Amino acid sequence: MNPLLENILDRAPLGVAVRIARIDWAAMSEDEGRRLREFGLMEGCEVTPLHRGSIFSRDPLALTVGRMKVIIRASQAAAIEIEPVA
Amino acid sequence: MTGAIPSIALVGNPNAGKSSLFNALTGARQKIANYPGVTVERKAGHASFADGRPISLIDLPGTYSLTPASLDEAVTRDVVLGRQDGEKRPDALIVVLDAANLDNHLCFALELLQLGLPTVVALNMLDLATRDGLTLDAARLSKELGVPVVPTVAVRKRGLTELLVAVDGAIRSHAAGEVALPAEANDASLRRRARTIARAAILSETPVRRWTQRVDNVVLHPIAGMIILLALMFIMFQAVYAWAGPPADALEGLVGVLQGWVVDNIPQNFLRDLVVEGLLAGVGAVVVFLPQILILFLFILLLEASGYMTRAAFLMDGLMGKVGLSGRGFIPLLSSFACAVPGIMATRAIPDEKDRLTTILIAPLMTCSARLPVYALIIAAFIPNRGVGGTGVGLQGLVLFGLYLAGIVGALVVAWALRRTVAKGAGAGFMMEMPRYQMPQLRDIALGLWQRAWIFLRRAGTIIAMTTVVLWLLLTFPQAPEGESQVEYSVAGRIASGLEVVVKPIGFNHDIALALIPAMAAREVAVSAMATANAIDADGDEDAMAQSLGERLQGKWSLATALAFLAWFVFAPQCISTIAITRRETNGWKWPMFMVGYLFLLAYAAAGITYWTAVAFGLG
Numbered sequence: 001m002n003p004l005l006e007n008i009l010d011r012a013p014l015g016v017a018v019r020i021a022r023i024d025w026a027a028m029s030e031d032e033g034r035r036l037r038e039f040g041l042m043e044g045c046e047v048t049p050l051h052r053g054s055i056f057s058r059d060p061l062a063l064t065v066g067r068m069k070v071i072i073r074a075s076q077a078a079a080i081e082i083e084p085v086a
Numbered sequence: 087m088t089g090a091i092p093s094i095a096l097v098g099n100p101n102a103g104k105s106s107l108f109n110a111l112t113g114a115r116q117k118i119a120n121y122p123g124v125t126v127e128r129k130a131g132h133a134s135f136a137d138g139r140p141i142s143l144i145d146l147p148g149t150y151s152l153t154p155a156s157l158d159e160a161v162t163r164d165v166v167l168g169r170q171d172g173e174k175r176p177d178a179l180i181v182v183l184d185a186a187n188l189d190n191h192l193c194f195a196l197e198l199l200q201l202g203l204p205t206v207v208a209l210n211m212l213d214l215a216t217r218d219g220l221t222l223d224a225a226r227l228s229k230e231l232g233v234p235v236v237p238t239v240a241v242r243k244r245g246l247t248e249l250l251v252a253v254d255g256a257i258r259s260h261a262a263g264e265v266a267l268p269a270e271a272n273d274a275s276l277r278r279r280a281r282t283i284a285r286a287a288i289l290s291e292t293p294v295r296r297w298t299q300r301v302d303n304v305v306l307h308p309i310a311g312m313i314i315l316l317a318l319m320f321i322m323f324q325a326v327y328a329w330a331g332p333p334a335d336a337l338e339g340l341v342g343v344l345q346g347w348v349v350d351n352i353p354q355n356f357l358r359d360l361v362v363e364g365l366l367a368g369v370g371a372v373v374v375f376l377p378q379i380l381i382l383f384l385f386i387l388l389l390e391a392s393g394y395m396t397r398a399a400f401l402m403d404g405l406m407g408k409v410g411l412s413g414r415g416f417i418p419l420l421s422s423f424a425c426a427v428p429g430i431m432a433t434r435a436i437p438d439e440k441d442r443l444t445t446i447l448i449a450p451l452m453t454c455s456a457r458l459p460v461y462a463l464i465i466a467a468f469i470p471n472r473g474v475g476g477t478g479v480g481l482q483g484l485v486l487f488g489l490y491l492a493g494i495v496g497a498l499v500v501a502w503a504l505r506r507t508v509a510k511g512a513g514a515g516f517m518m519e520m521p522r523y524q525m526p527q528l529r530d531i532a533l534g535l536w537q538r539a540w541i542f543l544r545r546a547g548t549i550i551a552m553t554t555v556v557l558w559l560l561l562t563f564p565q566a567p568e569g570e571s572q573v574e575y576s577v578a579g580r581i582a583s584g585l586e587v588v589v590k591p592i593g594f595n596h597d598i599a600l601a602l603i604p605a606m607a608a609r610e611v612a613v614s615a616m617a618t619a620n621a622i623d624a625d626g627d628e629d630a631m632a633q634s635l636g637e638r639l640q641g642k643w644s645l646a647t648a649l650a651f652l653a654w655f656v657f658a659p660q661c662i663s664t665i666a667i668t669r670r671e672t673n674g675w676k677w678p679m680f681m682v683g684y685l686f687l688l689a690y691a692a693a694g695i696t697y698w699t700a701v702a703f704g705l706g
Contacts, residue, residue, distance in 0.1 A: 031155050031437060035517050038150035040190050042277070050299075051306040057404030060413065060516050062306065067187045067218070069302075069520040071400055071413070076515070 009049065010061070010077035017048045018082040027079035039070045046085060049077075093142045093174055094253055097162060097198060098182035099191045100148035101521040103210045105129075107182055107240035108145040109530050111250075118537060126161045126434055128173075135254050136247060144176065151194055157434035166201060178204040178257050180249065185215035185222055185237070186522070188287060192280035199231065204256035207235040208249055213242070214522065219292035227287040241527045298523050305397050315401050318394075322385040323490060324483040326458070330377040337377070341370030360558060363621040368554030368614035371635065372546050375459040375610065379542055380535055382455055383424050387534045391526035395420070396518060403516050409498050410505030412436070412516035415445040419497070422452035423490070424538070426664045429454075430671055440511035444504050446671055447681050450664055451497035451657065453490045455542075456609040460655050461489055463613050467636035468648040492656045496688065508680070545608060553604045554614050561622050573600070573623050592690060593650040593697030595643065608661050646700035653696035657689035 012018055020043055025033045041047065050069070051062040059074045098104050109116075112131030119128050129145040146165055147158035154160040161170060168175030181198050183191040199205055209224055228235035234252040238245035305311050345366050352358045389395045395417055403413030414436050422429030429449045436442040453461070469482050505511070557578060566575035573579050574596070582600035589599055600619055605612035617635050624638075639648075668678040 029515075032515055032517065034153060035150070035155055037277070038193070039517070039519065040277070042274070051302065051400070054308050054401045054404040055312055057407055059407050060400060060403045062302075062400060062520060066189055068190055069522075071396075071403070071516060071518045071520060073407075073516050076517070 007081050007083070008078055009047070009063075009080040009082050010074050012049050012082055014049050014052060017046055017085050019046050019085050020044065020080055021083040022081040024079040024081070028076055032076060036072070036076065039068065039072075040065045041070075041072075041080070047082075091140050091142050092177040092257060093144060094178045094180060095144045095146050095165060095176035096180045096182055097146045097166060098148060098210075099150055099184065099187075099194055099519075101519055102148065102182040102184045102187075102191060103240050104148060104182045105145060106527060106530055107180075107208060107210055107238060108143060109533055110240045110243050110246055112143055114533060114536070116533070116537075126158045127431060133250070135250055141250075141253075149194070152197055155437045166198065166203070176203065178206070178253050178260075180206055180208050180253060182208045182210050185209045185212045186218050186220055188222075188227075188284035189281045192284055193276055195231070196276055196280055196283075199233065204253070204260040205233045206249065206252045206256050207231060207233055208245070209235055209237045210240055212237045212244075213239045214524070218296075221289040221291075223287050223289050227283065230283045230286055241529075301523060302397070305394070306400060311397070311401050315398055318389070320487060322382070323487045324480065325385070326378050326381050326486070328480070328483070329381055330375075333377040334374045337374045338370070341366055341374070344370075359562070360555065364555050364558030364618055365551060367617045367621040368558070368611075369546050369551050371614045371617040372459055372550050372610045373543070375455075375462060376539065376542060378458050378462065379424070379455040380539060382458070383535055383538045384531065386420060386424055387531050388526050389420075390417075391524065391530055393521040393523045396520050399518065400520070405498070406501075407516070409502040410441070410509075410511075411444060411501055412438070412441055414516055414518065415441065418445055419449060419452050422449040422454060425454050425456065426450045426452065427667050430664070430667050433671070438511070438515060440505070440509045443672065443677065444501050444509045446668060447504060447509075447677065447684075448497040448501050450681065450685060451493045451500065453493045453656065454609070456661065457655050457658065459610040459613045461486060461652060463616075463636055464639070464648050464652055467640045468643075468645055489652060489656055492653075492692075496657060496692075500684070500688075550608055550611055550614060553608070553611050554618060557604050557611075557615055558618050558622070561619055571623065573619050578619075592654075592694040593644075593647045593701070594654075594693070595647060597639070597642065598647070598651055605658070606662060608663070609655070609658060612655075645705040646697050649700050649705070650693040650697035654689045654693035657685050657692050 007021070009018070009020070020041065022043060023033075023036070023041070028036070036042075045065060047063045047065045049061055049063045053059055053061075060071050061074060061077050062069060062071050064070075096104050096108050108129065108131065111133045115133070116129060116131040119130075126147060131143050131145075132140060133143055134140050144165070146162040149159040149162045152163045152166070154163050164170035165173050166176065166179065179198060179201070181195045183195060195207060207227070209222065209227065212222070215222060222237075224235045224237050234256060236245050236249045236252050238249055240246075305314060345362050348358060348362050348366070352361075389398070398420070399413035399416040401413075402416040406413055406415055415433070418429045418432035418436070420429075421432050426449045429452065430446050433442050433445045433449070436445060465482050465485055469485050472481055473479060474481050474484055560578035560581075561573060561576045563577060564575065566572040571579075574583070578600060579596070581603065582596055585602065586594065586596055586599040589602070594602075597616055597619065601612040601615040604615045613635075616639070620635055620638050643651075665678045665682060668681055669675060672678065
């Protein structure tokens with residue numbers, strides 16, 4: 001896991017567009033990885049985290065990718081490294 | 087293809103508006119069944135080409151690719167590849183694309199095109215794309231993909247004729263025998279091509295003010311969102327009571343009129359008693375709950391069609407994650423409020439095996455609509471119909487809400503325990519696309535309600551009617567001698583007396599013991615069983631005949647017994663259909679037996695605790 005936590009999607013502030021720099025595919029199952037790609041979450045794409053959790057937990061995370069809004073779990077967001085949009 | 091009716095499959099991503107398109111094309115000419123061997127729902131229907139030639143349409147489960155992550159997605163793959171048992175490979179595909187989400191949906195479309203089947207692309211929900219500020223070039227898209235592209239707005243029936251004309255053309259012009267398996271699609275290159283094509287097809291993209299985002303900011307807010315969700319659930323259960331009154335009274339009146347007519351026109355004999363006391367009393371007692379069941383389904387269908395259901399799943403994921411489930415499970419569990427059978431079937435969309443098993447095992451704890459007749463009868467008879475503390479909130483509705491809540495809390499505790507014992511496993515994932523908000527379409531909702539009403543009435547006409555008649559026979563024979571109670575003397579009465587010994591400690595009386603066994607066939611039979619027993623009991627007694635079942639129970643049961651009976655039904659060991667569907671879904675008898683066992687124990691304990699507590703408070 002990356003020590004620079006602010007570079008991790010799971011820690012990113014809500015409402016700010018970021019670019020996905022790297023995804024640690026090994027941190028998730030093959031099925032999870034494929035579903036992420038099917039959602040269009042891949043290196044180089046832009047996402048905006050929008051909603052996080054409920055009164056019960058920090059999970060899950062809702063974000064926009066392209067024209068879609070998708071829900072993923074914090075554990076997957078923790079495997080996604082981000083960089084600011086130029 | 088000569089002679090045979092061409093079969094055409096609708097296939098596409100989740101949320102592409104496939105089902106609306108299917109409904110618009112087939113109207114009410116639909117048949118819902120299961121694929122043989124699996125419990126994935128098979129939706130098929132009929133339509134015809136412009137010249138009247140019939141075609142059969144099939145609506146495949148939505149998926150992102152031909153590599154399935156769950157059971158229903160596997161069906162889509164197997165059908166389009168012609169590998170699904172008992173299912174002919176479709177003669178043509180209609181690939182349904184969400185016009186506002188081209189770059190994503192085109193990936194799957196490209197994969198499907200490699201199959202080499204005659205294919206037409208429906209560029210669906212064009213109105214919503216326009217709302218989002220998109221202008222699209224269908225002709226360009228068609229050129230890039232090499233197949234006809236027809237813009238459609240399913241909900242307004244726009245483009246349907248053109249779509250079928252294009253399908254007809256695609257089938258005609260397709261050279262036979264060149265059906266290919268999809269080449270190993272390179273994920274990234276397919277995605278790049280999809281993006282390139284999407285860019286080419288999008289003429290302009292004006293950013294518009296997204297009111298939907300502002301709605302989500304409130305609806306998904308950790309606190310406000312949860313309040314809205316609870317309020318919606320609360321309104322739903324209040325409405326089930328408040329709105330159903332007049333139509334239910336009308337149905338009850340109708341049953342009374344029918345009984346009166348039979349009594350007036352047919353001389354007293356065995357058959358007349360069977361019809362009046364058995365069939366009409368029993369089935370009638372269940373049919374009057376049709377309005378309540380329809381109201382419940384109306385809410386579920388509206389929540390699903392509007393796109394809110396996934397928001398609810400998002401809000402519930404945190405809680406469900408705590409007990410080892412995922413927000414995915416929220417949708418099957420909410421469906422289980424209507425009936426556990428479709429609920430358990432809907433678990434096929436849960437990818438994680440242990441997550442899915444746990445969700446199946448707790449689905450019967452969600453208060454299904456079959457329990458509603460039981461609750462409704464007892465609440466109406468024993469809970470006063472008044473407001474709580476001068477507010478507009480009815481006490482009866484509140485009790486009902488409490489019963490639902492008890493089931494939910496019970497389910498969470500059971501899930502937590504199961505995930506630490508028999509269904510141990512890694513935490514389940516939760517990945518889901520959030521559909522855009524949409525105005526629910528009258529046609530889709532009406533169709534859904536009609537299908538549910540039909541299923542309910544068919545049950546009332548078959549399984550419930552049959553159990554009622556059998557029960558009536560068991561209650562009528564042997565004939566009691568003068569001075570003895572017929573219900574006590576009959577075969578059923580003696581069985582119930584035996585069972586009464588076991589359930590007496592938890593406050594159950596002879597009436598309840600009698601109702602418990604046939605209630606295994608279908609829970610609402612508990613009501614018809616008591617109705618039949620009471621009709622026989624009241625035979626000849628004019629005053630007793632005039633009383634409703636609720637009024638008669640009021641005179642015979644204590645409040646503690648009534649409350650214990652309600653508590654029993656929160657955990658009620660489920661009906662035969664639920665056991666059967668669980669056996670099929672889990673491929674064996676182990677889990678259904680486990681489920682029945684734990685539910686019996688819980689029901690017994692819950693009823694006992696309720697009864698003893700109530701008696702301690704002087705309500706016995």
